[in-house]
Amino acid sequence: MGGSGGASRTAVMVCQGRAAAHGRLAPGRFDDPTALALLLPAERGIVEQVRAGDAPAGWGPRLTFEMVRACAEVMAPRTVAIDEAVRQALSSTVPAATAQVVILGAGLDGRAWRMVELAATPVFEVDHPASQRDKRDRAGELVAGAPPCFVPVDFSRDDLAAALAAAGHRRSLPTIWIWEGVVPYLTRGEAARTLRIIGDRSAPGSRLIVHYHTPAPSAPLGRWAARLLSALSRQPNPMAREPNRSVWTPGAMRRAVGARGFAVARDDSLLTLARRLDTPIQHRRSLRNGRILVADRAPTPG
Structure with a gap:
């Protein structure tokens, strides 16, 4: 995602979170060596401090x-859940020889490079043009895996279907859709429009993986506090240009994907996923309100 014509700052923070979790949280289940490589030198220092547990002095x-x-x-439970849903689809639901992956709002996602299961699978990364330019500049250090096909799209204005078709995405083949870290920043109308396109471009056997946020009465207070702390500490607020625009109840999201021909296989909160992985649960509200839904379009019989 991007806002006001610039590259996404939340994408940087998410990448820093993955880099901080790498090798520390859910060892053996979570692993992202690409995260640190996608960060600029000035963005890596805080990651090393978090990894070392060395909290700095000063508000900012x-x-x-x-x-x-x-x-x-x-990021640890969120990434593990999505990665495992992709692997499961490739091994049982989507024929590996015909699979294609679309990452909507890819940000600084490193899956095309780090997941060996995707080595022979076309990966289409869809994101704001400014964010993609920034990522291309950062990705020079990544050498493993095949680079993705970059598809520049502003979800609020551009024709996603036309952009995917022009990039080579094939409606006739099953697609694994990864819709992570995007839905909260879209309006209900933008999310519904994207879902219509996903449904229209999903052949039988496709899988949809959605990360979304549920309503939380304390969310406005949390955003206000973040703005206040940023102002007091004279630090930029990474959410300032990318505010949350929509929340969904589990029932509403199930109905929305069901209306596009997908049957929900599972829908878990990040809190539940974190407990399964035995990862830290200090920020309970964020974990409780984030969810990962996995839904499938039935393959053609025979």
Whole structure:
């Protein structure tokens, strides 16, 4: 995602969270060596502090430290759940020889490079043009795996279907859709429009993986507090240009994907997923309100 014509700052924070969690949270289940490589040198220092548990002094540095540490707690269960849903689809639901992956709002996602299961699978990364330019500049250090096909799209204005078709995405083949870290920043109308396109371009055997947020009465207070702390510490608020625009109850999201021909296989909160992985649960509200839904379009019989 991107806002006001610039590259996404939340994508950087999410990448910092993955880098901070790498090898520390859910060892043996979570692993992302691409995260640190996608960060600029100036963005890596706080990651090393979080990994070392060395909280800095001062309001500003401490605020950034806590945001990255909280992000790491969220990213470990979120990434594991999505990765495992992709692997499961490739091994049982989507024929590996015909599979294609579309990552909507890819940000600084490193799956095309780090997941060996995707080595022979076309990966289409869809994101704001400014964010993609930034990522291309950062990705020079990544050598493993095949680079994705970049598809520049502004979800609020551009024709996603036309952009995917022009990039070579084939409606006739099963697709694994990864819709992570995007839905909260879209309006209900934008999310519904994207779902219509996903449904129209999903052949039998396709899988849809959605990360979304549920309503939380305390969310406005949390955003206000983040703005206040950023102002007091004179640190930039990474959410300022990318505000949350929509929340969904589990029932509403199930109905929305069901209307596009997908049957929900599972829908778990990040809190539940974190408990299964035995990862830290210090930021309970963020984990409780984030969810991962996995839904499938039945393959053609025979």
